[in-house]
Amino acid sequence: MNLSEVCDIIALPAAVKDAVLARRDLPELRQAERHKRLLEARSDWPQAIPAITSALGDDPDGMRMLTFMLLRAAETHARYRAHGLSDTIFADTMGFCTRFVNDHFEHYGSFAFRWGWWMPRQVAFQEFRFGALEYELVESEGARFISIHIPADAKLNPAALQQSYQLARTSIARIASDFAGAEMQCDSWMLSPVLETLLPAHSNILWFQKSFELLSVNPDSPHAVRWIYGRDDLQPRAFAERTSLQKKTKALMLAGGNIGAAVGRLRDHPWTAEGYARH
Numbered sequence: 679m680n681l682s683e684v685c686d687i688i689a690l691p692a693a694v695k696d697a698v699l700a701r702r703d704l705p706e707l708r709q710a711e712r713h714k715r716l717l718e719a720r721s722d723w724p725q726a727i728p729a730i731t732s733a734l735g736d737d738p739d740g741m742r743m744l745t746f747m748l749l750r751a752a753e754t755h756a757r758y759r760a761h762g763l764s765d766t767i768f769a770d771t772m773g774f775c776t777r778f779v780n781d782h783f784e785h786y787g788s789f790a791f792r793w794g795w796w797m798p799r800q801v802a803f804q805e806f807r808f809g810a811l812e813y814e815l816v817e818s819e820g821a822r823f824i825s826i827h828i829p830a831d832a833k834l835n836p837a838a839l840q841q842s843y844q845l846a847r848t849s850i851a852r853i854a855s856d857f858a859g860a861e862m863q864c865d866s867w868m869l870s871p872v873l874e875t876l877l878p879a880h881s882n883i884l885w886f887q888k889s890f891e892l893l894s895v896n897p898d899s900p901h902a903v904r905w906i907y908g909r910d911d912l913q914p915r916a917f918a919e920r921t922s923l924q925k926k927t928k929a930l931m932l933a934g935g936n937i938g939a940a941v942g943r944l945r946d947h948p949w950t951a952e953g954y955a956r957h
Contacts, residue, residue, distance in 0.1 A: 679752050679755040679756075680752055681698065681699065681702055681745075681748055681749055681752050682695075682699060683752070684748050684751050684752045684755070684772065685698055685699070685748065687765065687768070687769045687772075688769050688772050688773045688775060688776045689769075689773070689776055690775065690776050690779070691776075691779065691780065691783075691789065693789060694741070694744070694779050694789050697739075697741045697745075697789070698741065698744060698745045698748060701741055701742055701745040702745055702749065704742065706733060706734050706735045706742060707734070707742065707745060707746060707749075709733040709734075710730045710733035710734050710742075710746050712733070713726060713729040713730050713733060714730075714750060716729060716730075717750060717798045717801055717802050718802055719802075720798075720802075720804070720816075720817070723798045726798060727794065727795050727798070730743070730746060730794070731743065731794070734746065739788070739789065739790040739791070740790050740791035740792055740794060741789075741790075741791060743791060743794035744775060744779070744791040744794070746794075747775070747794055747797040747801060748772075748775065750797075750801035751772045751775075751800065751801055753801075754800070754801050754802075754803060755768055757803050761852065761853040762852065762853075763806070763849065763853065767806060767807065767808065767849075770807040770808075770809075771800055771805065771806050771807045771812070772800060773807070774793070774796075774797070774800060774807075774812075774829075775791065775793075775797075777829060777830060777831060778791060778792070778793045779791050781830065781908065784908065785908040785909050786909075799814055804816075805827075806846075806849070806850075807829065808842050808845040808846040808849055809838060809841050809842035809845050809846075810829075810832040810833050810834065810838040810839060810841070810842040811826055811827065811828060811829070811832060811839070811842045811843075811846070812826070812827040812828075812829060813825070813826055813827075813846045813850065813862070814826075814827060815850070815854055815857050815860075822856060822857055822860045823860050823861045823862070823863055824846075824850065824857060824860050824861070824862045824863070825862075825863055825864070825865070826862055826863065826864040826944065827864075827866075828864070828866055828868055828886075830905065833882075834882035834883060834885060834886045835882050835885065836885055839885070839886060839889060839948070840948070843862075843889070843944070843948050846862075861943060861944070862943070862944035863893070863941060863942065863943055863944070864890060864941070864942050864944070865939065865940075865941045866939060866940070867899065867901050867902035867905060867906075867937055867938070867939045868883050868886055868887070869886075869887055869890055869892065869939065869940035869941070869942045870895070870899075870902070870937050870938045870939055870940050871892070871895065871940065872897075872930075872935075872936075872937050872938060873887070873937065876923060876926040876927065876930070876937075877923065887942075888948075889942075889944055889945055889948040890942030890943060890944055890945060891942060891943045891945055892940050892941070892942050893940075893941045893942060893943055894940065894941045895938065895939075895940045895941075896938055896939045896940065896941075897936060897938040898936065898938060899936075899937075899938045899939035900936070901939055902927065902936075902937040902938070902939065903917075903927075903931075906923060906924060906927055906937075907924065914928055914931040914932050915928075915932065917931075
């Protein structure tokens with residue numbers, strides 16, 4: 679798969695695709711190529727992004743970084759094919775880029791890519807989107823676990839969650855046998871117990887919480903603001919009030935409260951109806 683085909687399969691906006699293709703032959707891109715091997719191992723990622731960023735030079739809108747990472751995505755496509763992963767899974771995974779350039783346009787009025795620091799996971803074949811959710815294969819201090827991430831466009835109804843959990847388990851067992859049966863964890867504001875006081879009982883976020891057993895709670899985490907309002911550079915009095923959750927979160931924070939975050943372990947067999955019924 680070439681760069682243009684990657685842009686198309688992830689539905690990159692036309693203006694962003696044009697910007698990417700205009701940059702692919704820049705000498706700075708060739709300079710950055712010298713560091714791409716650092717993307718292969720997690721232990722090298724702290725070196726990789728600064729080295730690549732430096733080689734890319736002046737990049738105010740992140741389009742050089744996006745071009746560099748999409749070139750790596752094109753190279754990674756062969757691994758998807760070799761492991762029997764569909765183009766749909768490839769597009770959903772690399773569509774991370776599309777979500778965030780569109781998100782920047784929605785909230786700031788211009789296209790930009792600020793998430794190059796996260797992309798080693800996708801291009802190193804260590805994070806995948808299976809249906810609604812993303813799954814990152816993590817090995818740290820000799821322990822292996824799978825970290826679940828929640829895309830902003832994820833459908834969190836029970837059927838979508840069950841399909842995602844099951845597809846992830848079967849796919850990961852096939853492509854990374856060392857992670858077959860590994861514990862799945864999620865560290866997110868969406869697991870915060872505070873949400874029970876802000877959301878109706880039928881909320882899909884509360885359905886999502888039912889999949890997890892809480893391991894720890896961080897009441898001081900500020901990250902909910904970024905995902906509820908789309909940006910984290912505003913004071914609470916300037917928060918939008920377009921949704922019920924935005925209104926209630928704003929009131930909570932103006933009163934000195936906070937949503938926080940929590941870490942949870944995915945319960946056994948959450949993809950079965952019985953698994954939900956038990957919790």
